[in-house]
Amino acid sequence: MTAELCDLPAHEIARRVRAEEASAEEVLESALNRIRAVDGRLPTSDPYHSEPEDRATLHAFITVAEARARGQARAVDRAVAAGQDPGPLAGVPLAVKDNFCVKGTRSTAGSRILEPFIAPYSATPVERLEAAGAVTIGKANLDEFTFGSSNESSAFLPSPGNPWDPARVPGGSSGGSSAAVAAGEAAISLATDTAGSIRQPAAFCGVVGLKPTYGRVSRYGLIAFASSLDCPGIVSREIRDAALALGVIAGPDLRDATAAHAPVPDYTEALDGGVRGMRIGLSPDYFLLKYPDPETGELREQRILPEIEAAVQHAAEALAREGAEIVEDVRLPNTRYGIPAYFVISRVEAASNLHRYDGVKYGYRHTDETSDLRTLYRRTRGQGFGPQVKLRILMGMYVSAEQYEKGYYRQALRVRSLIRQDFERVFDPAGPQRIDCLLTPTTPTTAFEIGRVYGDSVLMQYADLLTVTANHAGIPGLSIPGGLDSSGLPIGIQLLGPDFSEARLFRVARAYEQATSGEDWRALRPMVPA
């Protein structure tokens, strides 16, 4: 298939639109055509009956905001024609994960309980991307309230497929975002990462996924899951696009008291600075971990998939050839407790955040002539929430209820400190190891078949085993394509750095991207679009 406008990287689209070599409307039409060609039937909350063709298409969008996007594209073209600069993302098709409010669009978080909700305002990162010229083409599908690693828990079905093999999951919770970007339906996506929800699907779909430092990007207008862990971030096809988009969305916001007042550098400036002299760490604690046996479900010590381990070693060798110093045996011993601690912390925060959905102020309401207020709450929530949401609320209740909790919550918060201390020790510039960044696998496996894991909430949660530590610690993590496994499925490799080191992670990722640009797998494209 010949490359269309929608297959170009975001920075190149913006360059052409600003230089009047292409109009934003032409770019939008190209992306809309791609959506028509590959997305298949629009996911709905109606009772789901699967059709064979559902597994040949992607279903990445819950809403395609065609009219709104046309208005935005025309405004960009008018600005260019009037000699004004529409911004660094001029005409770039943007998929917004449907847990962000975008004014005038349905903003569902993948849940029936928010199905009727039309956002009366836009989230800060959405506002900033649109002000920079990006065109919001649609709202991407996700696990319900982001609770999952496969997108199968969305109330809007069919759930998204993986462009590399649509019978497999795209990962989650930003599965629609990653599938859309991988298949050219959008050039970038605004997504969120609470335990790996950007990096894991980016790895499964062979694209770039950035979880910035906690506080780097405002959460205003984001539908909350676990407020101390949620990070808005970017999915893109190239490192440069993620750097460009982060520069747009990062920075202080008076409407979010957790948005850090740290200066925002030009993330694209030092992108090609190389890795000479950098100390890049490999940790055995990211290769051998305790997680459930995929067959029996028993928790036991296992190595991650050998092909993924080999891809990380290969990346280390490539970076060493570029002049980086590879430091082996960097110990991060508390990595294995990331998921157990997350089971507690995230559930308590989720249960608290989800109490607001009551059928009164907005969203779905169960109507019943005879009900009183309490019955209204129970029925609205019983029918509005899917099983994975109920599971999180109930666990949150259990581990925070005084009579049951057995100190789990306090213990989990202390373990969170231990995980943070692991990173502080290895990144300490005055410490013995002085690691600039860590190189790890993103996931223990590549994309699994739709229907294989869903329903087993423990096995599903462990898909975030290698990514959740960055959320506990608040540090940035970047997943980049690192090759394909023997079934032709993408492998993701992850870079982790100290607080606010995004520019450094981009630089290392870019060095790897360039060093491997000639490798055979780089020329291979997903099965969709055919």
Next chain:
Amino acid sequence: MGDTISAAIFQHLVELAALELDEEEAAYLRRELNSQLRSIRELEAIQVEDSVPITSHGVPYTSGTRPPLRTDEARPSNEADDILAQAPEVENRYIVVPDIPSETLE
């Protein structure tokens, strides 16, 4: 295992969570909760000294990164109609709810 989530505890949690569940769903949820507890129990084995502080979020906020307090002043909003339009039932710009259960105190 003495502290698994029994049917009675489960029912209490469902009350706290304000959920109405059917039987099949309840059985699935209780099974998964107990399965998750097996993972959570990994935490019990970790020796954590009392000196280890509690972390409520990973990144510390320093004087350089902590956002300044903003002035407490009212700002006009023209979104009231859009916000009200989201309520499932409205009458004369009041949000309508069904009867609130109450009892008369002696």
